[in-house]
Amino acid sequence: MAPHSSAPHDPDAAPSARAESQRERILDAAQRCFIARGFHAATVSDIATEAGISQGLMYRYFDNKRAMILALIERQLQSDQQSMRRNPLSADIVENLLAIHQLWTRGESIAGVDAAIASVALYAEITAEAQRDPVVADVLQRHDRLTTQTVCDWLRQHDLARGAAIDEAGLQRRTLLMRTVVEGLAMRAVRDPDIAPQTVRAMLAGAMAQVLND
Amino acid sequence: MAPHSSAPHDPDAAPSARAESQRERILDAAQRCFIARGFHAATVSDIATEAGISQGLMYRYFDNKRAMILALIERQLQSDQQSMRRNPLSADIVENLLAIHQLWTRGESIAGVDAAIASVALYAEITAEAQRDPVVADVLQRHDRLTTQTVCDWLRQHDLARGAAIDEAGLQRRTLLMRTVVEGLAMRAVRDPDIAPQTVRAMLAGAMAQVLND
Known part of the structure; x- marks a missing residue:
């Protein structure tokens, strides 16, 4: 150096x-x-x-558009990791996800990218492209595993902070539920933007109780 | 006539x-x-x-490609409705969703379209297009509400069959959870196709217990 x-x-x-x-x-x-x-x-x-x-x-x-899409995947990963490292998992997760859902329903890209999915349109576009281009699929899947690891560590910190016993299979299950609910909610925001916020809140409260293992 | x-x-x-x-x-x-x-x-x-x-x-x-995408949305709706009318909701839902998840991870379109999402790639493509074209968004959102209604009726029949009291707010919440988990799982299948099936099964078992209200 x-x-x-x-x-x-x-x-x-x-x-x-x-x-x-x-x-x-x-x-x-x-x-x-x-x-x-x-x-x-x-x-x-x-x-x-x-x-x-x-x-x-x-x-x-x-070099080309593909290099740009790969860089966008990388940028989202880094943003997700930073966001999770800065913000410990807490009961606020329901209200935080509800606020993100409201931004998604308005088709807004989320400034500062403090969300797992900054733009639903870009997320959908990259998902579609991964099914056409094996290079994009490979990078997306590699980054996805890193994000899964970060979410899993996030849940592990939550358990440790509460003095709960660490159950690795349970952590895997809860990590998958967290990711599935966030990504499914992004799809729901586009397909049914007029849903009542209290329904979203009630659904998230039930799902996040399982994620947090509370 | x-x-x-x-x-x-x-x-x-x-x-x-x-x-x-x-x-x-x-x-x-x-x-x-x-x-x-x-x-x-x-x-x-x-x-x-x-x-x-x-x-x-x-x-x-x-008349044009947009007319085709609208007809594809309509076809998916009819297929979903037929599928739910033919098959009452049951505890088999976990194994059925697991089988569909396996098809999704292989990037297969699902023959007979007995799945809420016949092709993840097409689903992602239509979701992306709905954010560009207000006509597509309008038709997608109208059809989405009909599918939500069909899922809600499907859950209501399940409750009636068990002699459970009907709780409309609970039905809305469980319907949203069902749709969120199915759509999120489709995204997960593309982004992390190598996930262990036992993790998917465990996640689905927990989520579907809330959906079925068992």
């Missing part, structure tokens, strides 16, 4: 930060285009226009 | 049956193309080739 690597006036730092922000800008543009037009119909040219940069410059960051 | 409308040798019957079978053939082809290429990338010409008919003839059945 170069001795000046973390110095505040590192001459390499500025270009690298610029590159990172450029890369994020392209990913934001790709996400908007994939949501608006679908992965296959959105062109590299659309994405460059949306990002406000040249196609030539864009190719310095991403 | 014409007096010969249900006679076995009705001269109108043969062409109508042919038209119905032609229409089904086009929908099967559209479904395969939407799954393989995505709704926007699949062209009307691809679908005509896949169905083995001319584009001109195809336009006598469907």
